[in-house]
Amino acid sequence: MARARRLSPQALTLLSVLANRPSDWLYGLELANLSGLKSGTLYPILIRLADRTFLESRWLEPIEPGRPARHAYRITGAGLKALQQAASTSGHPSKEAFA
Protein backbone atom coordinates (compact mmCIF):
# COMPACT_ATOMS: atom_id res chain seq x y z
CA MET A 1 0.00 0.00 0.00
CA ALA A 2 1.39 3.41 -0.95
CA ARG A 3 2.24 5.64 2.01
CA ALA A 4 0.24 8.86 2.14
CA ARG A 5 2.69 11.75 2.28
CA ARG A 6 1.93 14.73 4.45
CA LEU A 7 1.52 18.05 2.67
CA SER A 8 3.59 20.90 4.04
CA PRO A 9 1.91 24.06 5.39
CA GLN A 10 3.24 25.96 2.34
CA ALA A 11 1.76 23.37 -0.03
CA LEU A 12 -1.59 23.70 1.74
CA THR A 13 -1.39 27.50 1.51
CA LEU A 14 -0.77 27.19 -2.22
CA LEU A 15 -3.63 24.72 -2.65
CA SER A 16 -5.89 27.11 -0.71
CA VAL A 17 -4.94 29.96 -3.05
CA LEU A 18 -5.72 27.80 -6.07
CA ALA A 19 -8.95 26.55 -4.48
CA ASN A 20 -10.16 30.13 -4.00
CA ARG A 21 -10.32 30.45 -7.79
CA PRO A 22 -10.89 26.86 -8.94
CA SER A 23 -11.86 27.71 -12.50
CA ASP A 24 -9.06 30.25 -13.16
CA TRP A 25 -5.65 29.57 -14.60
CA LEU A 26 -3.11 31.36 -12.43
CA TYR A 27 0.46 32.27 -13.37
CA GLY A 28 3.50 31.60 -11.19
CA LEU A 29 3.91 35.29 -10.38
CA GLU A 30 0.25 35.57 -9.34
CA LEU A 31 0.59 32.52 -7.12
CA ALA A 32 3.76 33.95 -5.57
CA ASN A 33 1.95 37.21 -4.79
CA LEU A 34 -1.21 35.57 -3.47
CA SER A 35 0.55 32.95 -1.33
CA GLY A 36 3.49 35.06 -0.21
CA LEU A 37 5.91 32.33 -1.34
CA LYS A 38 9.19 33.17 -3.07
CA SER A 39 10.07 31.46 -6.34
CA GLY A 40 12.59 29.20 -4.56
CA THR A 41 9.82 27.72 -2.42
CA LEU A 42 6.96 28.05 -4.87
CA TYR A 43 8.28 25.96 -7.79
CA PRO A 44 9.42 22.84 -5.88
CA ILE A 45 5.92 22.78 -4.34
CA LEU A 46 4.22 23.32 -7.70
CA ILE A 47 6.29 20.49 -9.20
CA ARG A 48 5.38 18.07 -6.42
CA LEU A 49 1.71 19.04 -6.47
CA ALA A 50 1.63 18.53 -10.24
CA ASP A 51 3.36 15.14 -9.85
CA ARG A 52 0.61 14.14 -7.41
CA THR A 53 -2.04 15.46 -9.85
CA PHE A 54 -3.30 17.99 -7.30
CA LEU A 55 -2.97 20.68 -9.96
CA GLU A 56 -2.91 20.83 -13.72
CA SER A 57 -0.85 23.15 -15.87
CA ARG A 58 -0.95 24.54 -19.39
CA TRP A 59 0.84 27.09 -21.53
CA LEU A 60 -1.18 30.21 -22.22
CA GLU A 61 -0.49 32.49 -25.15
CA PRO A 62 0.79 35.93 -24.13
CA ILE A 63 -1.55 38.91 -24.02
CA GLU A 64 1.17 41.27 -25.24
CA PRO A 65 2.70 40.31 -28.61
CA GLY A 66 6.39 39.41 -28.58
CA ARG A 67 6.25 38.02 -25.07
CA PRO A 68 6.82 34.30 -24.36
CA ALA A 69 3.92 31.99 -23.53
CA ARG A 70 3.35 31.57 -19.81
CA HIS A 71 2.73 28.49 -17.71
CA ALA A 72 -0.50 28.64 -15.74
CA TYR A 73 -1.92 26.40 -13.03
CA ARG A 74 -5.34 25.28 -11.82
CA ILE A 75 -6.42 23.01 -8.97
CA THR A 76 -7.83 19.59 -9.83
CA GLY A 77 -10.56 17.55 -8.17
CA ALA A 78 -7.87 15.51 -6.41
CA GLY A 79 -6.31 18.74 -5.13
CA LEU A 80 -9.64 19.98 -3.77
CA LYS A 81 -10.20 16.62 -2.10
CA ALA A 82 -6.73 16.71 -0.52
CA LEU A 83 -7.42 20.19 0.81
CA GLN A 84 -10.78 19.11 2.25
CA GLN A 85 -9.15 16.12 3.89
CA ALA A 86 -6.49 18.40 5.36
CA ALA A 87 -9.18 20.67 6.77
CA SER A 88 -11.11 17.78 8.28
CA THR A 89 -7.97 16.21 9.77
CA SER A 90 -6.60 19.27 11.49
CA GLY A 91 -9.52 21.65 11.51
CA HIS A 92 -7.35 24.16 9.71
CA PRO A 93 -6.41 23.73 6.04
CA SER A 94 -3.04 25.42 6.36
CA LYS A 95 -1.78 23.18 9.15
CA GLU A 96 -1.45 19.44 8.74
CA ALA A 97 -2.96 17.15 6.17
CA PHE A 98 -2.70 13.75 4.62
CA ALA A 99 -3.39 13.35 0.95
Place this chain on the structure above:
Amino acid sequence: MNAFTRVLFRLARWIAGRDRAEWLDAMAAEAEAIKGDSTAWALGCLWAAITDRAHRERRVALAILLIPICINLLEFAVFFPVFWLSQVLGLPGWTFVVVFILLPLPFAFAVGRRMALRRALIISTLSSVTLDSIGVVGFWIMFGKGPEVWFEKGSQIYNMTPILGLTCSLCVWLAGASLGSFTRRRARAA
Protein backbone atom coordinates in the same frame (compact mmCIF):
# COMPACT_ATOMS: atom_id res chain seq x y z
CA MET B 1 16.06 39.75 -18.27
CA ASN B 2 19.62 40.96 -17.96
CA ALA B 3 22.77 38.97 -18.75
CA PHE B 4 23.27 37.90 -15.12
CA THR B 5 19.70 36.60 -14.88
CA ARG B 6 20.19 34.65 -18.10
CA VAL B 7 23.32 33.04 -16.64
CA LEU B 8 21.37 32.11 -13.50
CA PHE B 9 18.67 30.45 -15.59
CA ARG B 10 21.23 28.61 -17.69
CA LEU B 11 22.84 27.28 -14.51
CA ALA B 12 19.45 26.36 -13.04
CA ARG B 13 18.52 24.55 -16.28
CA TRP B 14 21.76 22.58 -16.15
CA ILE B 15 21.26 21.63 -12.50
CA ALA B 16 17.59 20.71 -12.92
CA GLY B 17 18.27 18.40 -15.87
CA ARG B 18 16.24 17.53 -18.94
CA ASP B 19 13.34 16.11 -16.92
CA ARG B 20 12.55 19.57 -15.62
CA ALA B 21 13.12 21.55 -18.83
CA GLU B 22 9.46 22.56 -19.07
CA TRP B 23 9.45 23.84 -15.50
CA LEU B 24 12.56 25.91 -16.14
CA ASP B 25 10.86 27.35 -19.23
CA ALA B 26 7.90 28.24 -16.99
CA MET B 27 10.15 29.98 -14.44
CA ALA B 28 12.01 31.89 -17.17
CA ALA B 29 8.72 32.99 -18.78
CA GLU B 30 7.62 34.48 -15.44
CA ALA B 31 10.97 36.26 -15.14
CA GLU B 32 10.31 37.78 -18.57
CA ALA B 33 6.91 38.95 -17.34
CA ILE B 34 8.39 40.83 -14.38
CA LYS B 35 8.49 44.55 -15.00
CA GLY B 36 11.81 45.54 -13.46
CA ASP B 37 14.69 43.58 -12.01
CA SER B 38 14.10 39.83 -12.05
CA THR B 39 17.36 38.81 -10.34
CA ALA B 40 15.69 37.86 -7.04
CA TRP B 41 13.16 35.72 -8.94
CA ALA B 42 15.98 34.05 -10.91
CA LEU B 43 17.99 33.36 -7.75
CA GLY B 44 14.91 31.72 -6.26
CA CYS B 45 14.52 29.61 -9.40
CA LEU B 46 18.16 28.53 -9.13
CA TRP B 47 17.51 27.52 -5.52
CA ALA B 48 14.36 25.70 -6.65
CA ALA B 49 16.39 23.76 -9.23
CA ILE B 50 18.98 22.79 -6.61
CA THR B 51 16.47 21.67 -3.97
CA ASP B 52 14.32 19.83 -6.51
CA ARG B 53 17.33 17.94 -7.86
CA ALA B 54 18.54 17.14 -4.33
CA HIS B 55 15.03 15.94 -3.47
CA ARG B 56 14.93 13.68 -6.52
CA GLU B 57 18.43 12.34 -5.93
CA ARG B 58 18.61 12.08 -2.17
CA ARG B 59 21.27 9.36 -2.22
CA VAL B 60 23.58 11.51 -4.33
CA ALA B 61 22.95 14.56 -2.13
CA LEU B 62 23.67 12.44 0.93
CA ALA B 63 26.89 11.15 -0.65
CA ILE B 64 28.05 14.72 -1.38
CA LEU B 65 27.58 15.47 2.32
CA LEU B 66 28.71 12.19 3.89
CA ILE B 67 31.86 11.47 1.86
CA PRO B 68 33.56 14.74 2.93
CA ILE B 69 32.53 14.09 6.55
CA CYS B 70 34.11 10.61 6.37
CA ILE B 71 37.29 12.08 4.90
CA ASN B 72 37.37 14.70 7.64
CA LEU B 73 37.09 11.99 10.30
CA LEU B 74 39.83 10.02 8.55
CA GLU B 75 42.04 13.12 8.52
CA PHE B 76 41.62 13.43 12.27
CA ALA B 77 42.30 9.72 12.74
CA VAL B 78 45.52 9.63 10.71
CA PHE B 79 46.89 13.05 11.66
CA PHE B 80 48.94 12.03 14.71
CA PRO B 81 50.05 8.60 13.41
CA VAL B 82 51.28 10.19 10.17
CA PHE B 83 52.94 13.03 12.07
CA TRP B 84 54.63 10.57 14.44
CA LEU B 85 55.77 8.32 11.57
CA SER B 86 57.20 11.21 9.59
CA GLN B 87 59.14 12.32 12.70
CA VAL B 88 60.46 8.82 13.44
CA LEU B 89 61.45 8.12 9.86
CA GLY B 90 62.72 11.66 9.34
CA LEU B 91 60.58 12.15 6.23
CA PRO B 92 60.52 15.56 4.55
CA GLY B 93 57.56 17.85 5.32
CA TRP B 94 55.91 17.45 1.92
CA THR B 95 55.25 13.72 2.47
CA PHE B 96 52.89 14.73 5.28
CA VAL B 97 51.07 17.06 2.88
CA VAL B 98 50.92 14.42 0.14
CA VAL B 99 49.18 11.95 2.46
CA PHE B 100 46.42 14.45 3.19
CA ILE B 101 46.05 15.57 -0.42
CA LEU B 102 45.68 11.94 -1.51
CA LEU B 103 43.18 10.91 1.18
CA PRO B 104 40.09 11.61 -0.99
CA LEU B 105 41.50 9.51 -3.86
CA PRO B 106 39.98 6.15 -2.84
CA PHE B 107 36.64 7.81 -2.13
CA ALA B 108 36.61 9.53 -5.52
CA PHE B 109 37.64 6.24 -7.12
CA ALA B 110 34.71 4.51 -5.43
CA VAL B 111 32.36 7.21 -6.76
CA GLY B 112 33.75 6.70 -10.27
CA ARG B 113 33.30 2.93 -9.99
CA ARG B 114 29.61 3.36 -9.30
CA MET B 115 28.58 5.77 -12.05
CA ALA B 116 29.26 7.26 -15.47
CA LEU B 117 32.17 9.68 -15.87
CA ARG B 118 30.21 12.94 -16.18
CA ARG B 119 28.12 12.21 -13.13
CA ALA B 120 31.14 11.03 -11.14
CA LEU B 121 33.04 14.22 -12.00
CA ILE B 122 30.14 16.42 -10.89
CA ILE B 123 29.72 14.54 -7.61
CA SER B 124 33.48 14.59 -6.97
CA THR B 125 33.65 18.34 -7.63
CA LEU B 126 30.74 19.02 -5.26
CA SER B 127 32.26 16.70 -2.63
CA SER B 128 35.57 18.54 -2.97
CA VAL B 129 33.83 21.89 -2.49
CA THR B 130 31.97 20.50 0.55
CA LEU B 131 35.22 19.17 2.04
CA ASP B 132 36.93 22.53 1.55
CA SER B 133 33.93 24.32 3.05
CA ILE B 134 34.02 22.03 6.10
CA GLY B 135 37.71 22.91 6.47
CA VAL B 136 37.02 26.65 6.24
CA VAL B 137 34.06 26.51 8.65
CA GLY B 138 35.98 24.22 11.03
CA PHE B 139 38.90 26.64 11.08
CA TRP B 140 36.48 29.47 11.72
CA ILE B 141 34.84 27.67 14.67
CA MET B 142 38.06 26.36 16.24
CA PHE B 143 40.32 29.37 15.75
CA GLY B 144 37.80 32.17 15.27
CA LYS B 145 39.30 33.15 11.94
CA GLY B 146 36.79 33.68 9.13
CA PRO B 147 37.13 32.86 5.42
CA GLU B 148 38.96 36.15 4.82
CA VAL B 149 42.06 34.58 6.43
CA TRP B 150 42.57 32.49 3.27
CA PHE B 151 42.92 35.65 1.20
CA GLU B 152 45.65 37.11 3.41
CA LYS B 153 49.20 37.25 2.19
CA GLY B 154 51.22 34.17 3.17
CA SER B 155 48.20 31.94 3.94
CA GLN B 156 48.64 28.37 2.78
CA ILE B 157 46.60 25.26 2.04
CA TYR B 158 48.61 22.03 1.69
CA ASN B 159 51.80 24.13 1.90
CA MET B 160 50.76 26.02 -1.26
CA THR B 161 48.93 29.22 -2.01
CA PRO B 162 45.20 28.65 -1.30
CA ILE B 163 44.26 28.70 -4.99
CA LEU B 164 46.96 26.18 -5.89
CA GLY B 165 46.20 24.01 -2.85
CA LEU B 166 42.48 23.86 -3.59
CA THR B 167 43.16 23.21 -7.28
CA CYS B 168 45.49 20.35 -6.38
CA SER B 169 42.87 18.90 -4.06
CA LEU B 170 40.19 19.16 -6.77
CA CYS B 171 42.52 17.51 -9.30
CA VAL B 172 42.97 14.53 -6.97
CA TRP B 173 39.19 14.17 -6.72
CA LEU B 174 38.75 14.40 -10.48
CA ALA B 175 41.63 11.99 -11.14
CA GLY B 176 40.16 9.45 -8.69
CA ALA B 177 36.69 9.72 -10.22
CA SER B 178 38.06 9.46 -13.77
CA LEU B 179 40.15 6.43 -12.86
CA GLY B 180 37.21 4.77 -11.14
CA SER B 181 34.92 5.44 -14.07
CA PHE B 182 37.57 4.21 -16.52
CA THR B 183 38.04 0.90 -14.68
CA ARG B 184 34.25 0.56 -14.49
CA ARG B 185 33.98 0.94 -18.27
CA ARG B 186 36.75 -1.58 -18.82
CA ALA B 187 35.18 -4.06 -16.43
CA ARG B 188 31.85 -3.71 -18.26
CA ALA B 189 33.44 -4.09 -21.67
CA ALA B 190 35.29 -7.26 -20.61
